[in-house]
Amino acid sequence: MSKVIVVTGAGGVLCSGFAEYLAKQGHKVALLDLNERAAQAVADRINAEGGVAKAYACNVLDKACIEGVHAKVLADLGKCDILINGAGGNSPKCTTLHEEYVAGDETATEFLTFFNIDEKGFDLCLT
Ligand SMILES: NC(=O)c1ccc[n+]([C@@H]2O[C@H](COP(=O)([O-])OP(=O)(O)OC[C@H]3O[C@@H](n4cnc5c(N)ncnc54)[C@H](O)[C@@H]3O)[C@@H](O)[C@H]2O)c1
Structure with missing residues (x-):
């Protein structure tokens, strides 16, 4: 139907x-x-x-x-x-390299993780 x-x-x-x-x-x-x-x-x-x-x-x-x-x-x-x-979207400023936690993520600086993501980038996920 x-x-x-x-x-x-x-x-x-x-x-x-x-x-x-x-x-x-x-x-x-x-x-x-x-x-x-x-x-x-x-x-x-x-x-x-x-x-x-x-x-x-x-x-x-x-x-x-x-x-x-x-x-x-x-x-x-x-x-x-x-x-x-499905509203939302993927922004490179709030897209982490790893989908799940990987040891070392908390100190990484050369790629985005949940620990170093920029607050403004994070906001892009919500707007
Ligand atoms: N593409 C992927 O591989 C993937 C993987 C996992 C999760 N997601 C999530 O699935 C969703 C859709 O992904 P996509 O790749 O189709 O993204 P997309 O960017 O192609 O499409 C998202 C759409 O949402 C609209 N949108 C954004 N904010 C809105 C708002 N406030 N009100 C109404 N519409 C709004 C955008 O205009 C855009 O057309 C997103 O939330 C994304 O984060 C995508």
Whole structure:
């Protein structure tokens, strides 16, 4: 049965792929992204192939913005059945070399670890 699937970060690499795949399975996808143009490009590709997609400009860190988009999604596509949260992104300023702790990380200076990551870089992961 067709579901309404809301995807945040839908203009990005991973979630655009998820959204396109889900639309091909017959689901309606709401594409939310800070970057409206990127989300719209994904929606255009899906709709051109016969799917149902709608793009929305949305900052997932802004409650009022989310509530406004929620109302639009309800009106356009219906109640959300599934939410996929992919908003975020990878910044080189907050990407550690090792995915898990490796002995010596705490004193390393020549590459990024959880111990020497710049606070401003860390903030980039959250905005
Ligand atoms: N690509 C990977 O290998 C990988 C691995 C592990 C985790 N992740 C995580 O998965 C998520 C998606 O990764 P990706 O590679 O597709 O990233 P991406 O940078 O290609 O896409 C992220 C999207 O999120 C949007 N975004 C950023 N902040 C937002 C906000 N406040 N509100 C709404 N949209 C916002 C961006 O505009 C962008 O389109 C990220 O959180 C990333 O950290 C990615």
